[in-house]
Amino acid sequence: MTMQELYLLVPLAPLAASVAVGLWGPRLGRSVSHWLCILGVAASFVASIVIARDVYAGHVFNGDVYTWVASGAVKLSVGFLIDPLTTTMLLVVTFVSLMVHVYTVGYMADDPGYTRFFSYISLFTFSMLMLVMSNNFMQLFFGWEAVGLVSYLLIGFWYERPTAIYASLKAFIANRFGDFGFIIGLGLILAWFGTLDYAPVFARAGSLAGATLTPWPGGHWSVLTAICICLFVGAMGKSAQVPLHVWLPDSMEGPTPISALIHAATMVTAGIFMVARMSPLFELSETALAFVTVIGATTALFMAFLGVVQNDIKRVVAYSTLSQLGYMTVALGVSAYSAAIFHLMTHAFFKALLFLTAGSVIIAMHHEQDMRRMGGLRRYMPITYVTTVVGALALSGIPPFAGFYSKDAIIEAVAKSHVGGQAYAYFAVVAGVFFTGLYTFRMLFMTFHGPERFREAAPHGEHAHAAGDPHESPWVVTVPLILLAIPSIYSGWAYVQPLLFGTWFGNSIDVRAGHAVVAGLATEWHGPLEFALHAVATPTFWLALAGIATAAYLYLVNRSLPAKIAARFSGLYTLLVNKYYLDAFNDWFVAGGSRWLGNFASRYGDRTIIDGWAVNGSAWLVGVASKAFRRLQSGYVYHYAFVMIVGVFGLLYWWGVR
Numbered sequence: 001m002t003m004q005e006l007y008l009l010v011p012l013a014p015l016a017a018s019v020a021v022g023l024w025g026p027r028l029g030r031s032v033s034h035w036l037c038i039l040g041v042a043a044s045f046v047a048s049i050v051i052a053r054d055v056y057a058g059h060v061f062n063g064d065v066y067t068w069v070a071s072g073a074v075k076l077s078v079g080f081l082i083d084p085l086t087t088t089m090l091l092v093v094t095f096v097s098l099m100v101h102v103y104t105v106g107y108m109a110d111d112p113g114y115t116r117f118f119s120y121i122s123l124f125t126f127s128m129l130m131l132v133m134s135n136n137f138m139q140l141f142f143g144w145e146a147v148g149l150v151s152y153l154l155i156g157f158w159y160e161r162p163t164a165i166y167a168s169l170k171a172f173i174a175n176r177f178g179d180f181g182f183i184i185g186l187g188l189i190l191a192w193f194g195t196l197d198y199a200p201v202f203a204r205a206g207s208l209a210g211a212t213l214t215p216w217p218g219g220h221w222s223v224l225t226a227i228c229i230c231l232f233v234g235a236m237g238k239s240a241q242v243p244l245h246v247w248l249p250d251s252m253e254g255p256t257p258i259s260a261l262i263h264a265a266t267m268v269t270a271g272i273f274m275v276a277r278m279s280p281l282f283e284l285s286e287t288a289l290a291f292v293t294v295i296g297a298t299t300a301l302f303m304a305f306l307g308v309v310q311n312d313i314k315r316v317v318a319y320s321t322l323s324q325l326g327y328m329t330v331a332l333g334v335s336a337y338s339a340a341i342f343h344l345m346t347h348a349f350f351k352a353l354l355f356l357t358a359g360s361v362i363i364a365m366h367h368e369q370d371m372r373r374m375g376g377l378r379r380y381m382p383i384t385y386v387t388t389v390v391g392a393l394a395l396s397g398i399p400p401f402a403g404f405y406s407k408d409a410i411i412e413a414v415a416k417s418h419v420g421g422q423a424y425a426y427f428a429v430v431a432g433v434f435f436t437g438l439y440t441f442r443m444l445f446m447t448f449h450g451p452e453r454f455r456e457a458a459p460h461g462e463h464a465h466a467a468g469d470p471h472e473s474p475w476v477v478t479v480p481l482i483l484l485a486i487p488s489i490y491s492g493w494a495y496v497q498p499l500l501f502g503t504w505f506g507n508s509i510d511v512r513a514g515h516a517v518v519a520g521l522a523t524e525w526h527g528p529l530e531f532a533l534h535a536v537a538t539p540t541f542w543l544a545l546a547g548i549a550t551a552a553y554l555y556l557v558n559r560s561l562p563a564k565i566a567a568r569f570s571g572l573y574t575l576l577v578n579k580y581y582l583d584a585f586n587d588w589f590v591a592g593g594s595r596w597l598g599n600f601a602s603r604y605g606d607r608t609i610i611d612g613w614a615v616n617g618s619a620w621l622v623g624v625a626s627k628a629f630r631r632l633q634s635g636y637v638y639h640y641a642f643v644m645i646v647g648v649f650g651l652l653y654w655w656g657v658r
Contacts, residue, residue: 003054006047007061007080010090011129013040013047014097018122025115033115037122038101044129045094052087060506062135062199073194081135081198085508088341088499089132089273092348093266097125099480100261103356106476107257107363117157121261124150128266132273137186137196140274144182144238147267148175154262155254167253173590174247178237185230192223202280202510209284228281228288232295235271239325242299246582248322252314256359259314260352263321269344272328276337280510289333289515290420296329297421297428302580304432307439309566309576312369313358316443320395321351323432330425331410334417335515342499343406350394350403350488353481357388360477361447364470365454371443376452380470385448387481392444394488396437396544399532405492407433408531409500411540413517433540437547445555493528501525 001009017040021033028036064079080086101121108114127150131143148171156168186196192208193201211223235241240248248268252259262268275282275292282288303322310316324347331340362369364381378385394401397408411433414426454470472478498504501522511518525531535541554562566573578584632643 003051003059003061006051007082007133008065009047010044010051010094011126011133013043014122014129015126016040018119018126021115021122022119025119028115030114033118034101034105037118038098038105040122041094041098041101041125044125045091045098048087048090048094051082052091055082055084055087056504064135068138074190074196076138076196077136078139079135079197080133082133083508084505085273085276085341086132088345088504089269090129092345093125093128093132096266096348096352096484097121097128097261099352099356099484100257103260103359103477103480104255104257106474107359108255111255113157117154117255117257120150120154120157121257124154124261124266128270131270135198137189137198137201141183141186144234144270144274145179147262147270148172148179148238151251151258151262151267154258155251157254157258161253163250164253167247167250171247171251174244175237178234178244180233181230182234182237185227185234188223188227188230192227198277205280205284222285222287224281225285225287228278228285229291231278231281232271232275232288232292235275235329236295237271238274239268239271239329240299240322241271241295241325241329242302243582245299245303245322246579246586249315249318249579252312252318256314256355256362259318260355260359263318263351263355268321268325269328269348272325272332272340272344275329275332276341276509279335279337282332283335283510283512283515286420289335291333293330293333293417293419293425294421296326296331296333297425298326299323300326300330300432301428301435304435304439306576306579308435308442309573310439311371313361313371313374313443313447314355314369316371316439317351317354317358320354320436320440323436324351324395327407327410327429327432330414330429333425334414334419334422334517335511336410336413336417336518337509337511338500338505338518339406339409339413341505341509342496343403343410345495345499346394346402346406346488346491349484349491350391350401353387353484353488354391354395356477356481356484357384357391360384360473360481363473363477368454371446373454374447375450375454376448377470378448381448381472383472383478383481387478387485388444388448390485390488392440394492395440396548397433397540398544398548399535399541400489400493400528402488402490402492404535405496405528405531408535408538408540409496409518409521412521416517416520417515419515430540430543434543434547434550437544438551441548441551442555445551449556450559493532496528496531497525 014037017037021028021036025033061080061082064077066078068076068078070076101118104117104121108117111117124147127143127146129143131140131147134140134143152168152172155171156164158164189201190196192211193204195201205224208223213221213223213226215221236244248263251263254262282292300323303319303326307316307319307323310319324343328340328343328347331337331343360381361374361377361384364377364384365374368374390401394403397404399405411426411429414422414429417425500518575581
């Protein structure tokens with residue numbers, strides 16, 4: 001098999017499995033359906049490994065596979081760009097997707113929509129692979145919209161639940177706001193560059209560095225700044241950045257495997273990947289980089305605050321995802337693109353692990369998700385507990401776990417940057433370290449330590465252990481946990497050197513000399529062990545430990561204190577519990593405003609203008625005109641002859657005057 005055929009195999013294997021299971025799943029049966037989808041993703045993962053080895057040997061591919069339409073000089077095609085950035089994403093997406101597929105066999109075992117679910121997750125994997133492999137903006141947009149559509153189907157998978165329907169619609173609509181900016185950016189690229197292929201756009205970007213737009217008289221905008229900000233607005237929707245983040249916590253209404261697949265390693269990282277791919281454009285706009293930095297810093301810090309007050313185990317991990325996406329976005333803003341992708345990779349492993357361990361707990365607790373109804377589970381679920389500890393240490397940035405190397409690299413890069421908003425960003429990412437340790441170990445201690453609160457009567461009058469005491473999940477659930485825990489431990493120190501300070505990304509990421517903060521860190525690099533030892537002398541390490549110690553004191557030693565703090569600072573607590581009232585604002589302004597606009601358009605646009613003036617008005621005008629002209633149709637010949645004579649004299653007079 002040639003390399004080009006392998007490129008095709010990567011996205012088409014999950015697509016073929018999805019189509020087969022989607023059309024004939026009930027006939028094929030559950031076993032055949034899940035094996036088809038698992039083998040399809042496994043084939044993509046193996047092919048991605050072979051492709052990565054080929055790229056590491058120096059073989060990069062950029063070419064079209066199929067031309068969809070050509071109009072003049074504009075060509076829209078399906079093509080692949082296979083370079084180090086692409087292969088990094090391929091390995092992450094296919095590996096995590098494979099783990100989620102295996103995990104789903106156990107988690108969804110009793111669900112009547114079993115085969116439909118497997119069809120959806122394979123289709124989602126295909127969409128994400130097409131996005132990261134694209135060599136042009138048109139295919140990027142196809143993958144961009146496809147992952148949004150399939151995520152809508154997956155979040156609303158349990159469509160009998162009103163909350164799931166609401167969450168899926170919320171995700172779809174919130175992403176439409178971001179995609180509106182994204183498509184404007186694509187339109188500007190087509191208008192100014194005359195093509196949608198990456199290579200010519202990147203090659204000509206420097207020549208447009210001084211070009212300006214005039215949206216109104218006297219207003220002058222940099223073309224590249226407008227393009228980059230519009231593209232990043234799309235990333236704000238997909239990667240859930242403030243204020244377009246509101247959809248992600250509610251999307252926890254979907255099954256837990258989707259939380260791991262969409263919200264840890266794939267869909268939410270699409271925006272991060274896109275900005276890294278567009279580095280040749282973003283590097284030419286200081287304004288766009290500053291905008292990205294401030295948005296990312298705000299998301300990193302303020303979403304960490306919300307994680308501290310959540311009681312739903314999946315929502316704690318969801319707000320953690322928002323915060324960590326903020327870290328990645330800050331790295332993009334300070335031109336540390338390689339650090340952003342490195343954190344994307346490590347985060348995919350330990351965050352997918354945490355989502356799947358949360359799902360394992362939910363299985364054991366008979367679908368109870370409130371951590372206040374848990375406690376003491378470590379003696380019942382040893383494998384889930386140990387893997388959760390691994391994920392928590394990695395997320396908190398404790399060396400030598402994976403999250404430490406990638407997160408610490410971002411913080412150091414921000415410290416060396418001079419982009420606009422750098423001081424605010426540095427404060428946000430450093431302060432966020434404390435709150436990350438606090439909410440992560442708060443979740444761990446409330447779930448696995450302390451008294452066994454699941455034996456208490458639930459609010460609806462039942463007991464959480466009505467179907468028996470909690471027990472460890474089956475092997476199809478625990479094996480993916482172990483396999484994800486392994487890279488959560490070692491991928492940081494194993495890959496920090498080649499990904500950050502080596503030549504792995506090559507020319508796939510472009511950084512201008514004045515923005516090369518990662519290159520500045522390379523001068524201080526002496527190895528992963530020295531990097532970890534150096535952390536002891538930095539405030540971030542001690543802030544992480546302080547967050548963990550605070551969680552231990554509040555939720556193991558003095559468990560009554562959190563309630564007293566909440567009562568003492570009731571105003572702040574209410575603000576956080578209500579998520580800064582952004583959901584209420586969206587319900588009032590966005591949803592309510594949309595309904596008002598729709599009612600206004602229906603009442604005055606449809607009924608008054610279209611039905612009243614255009615339709616009924618036309619009928620009235622025809623009726624009036626008919627009545628007037630009917631008087632002329634008398635039926636007498638001499639009347640018609642008289643009109644003809646008058647007409648002839650009128651014509652003769654007109655000709656005579658001329």
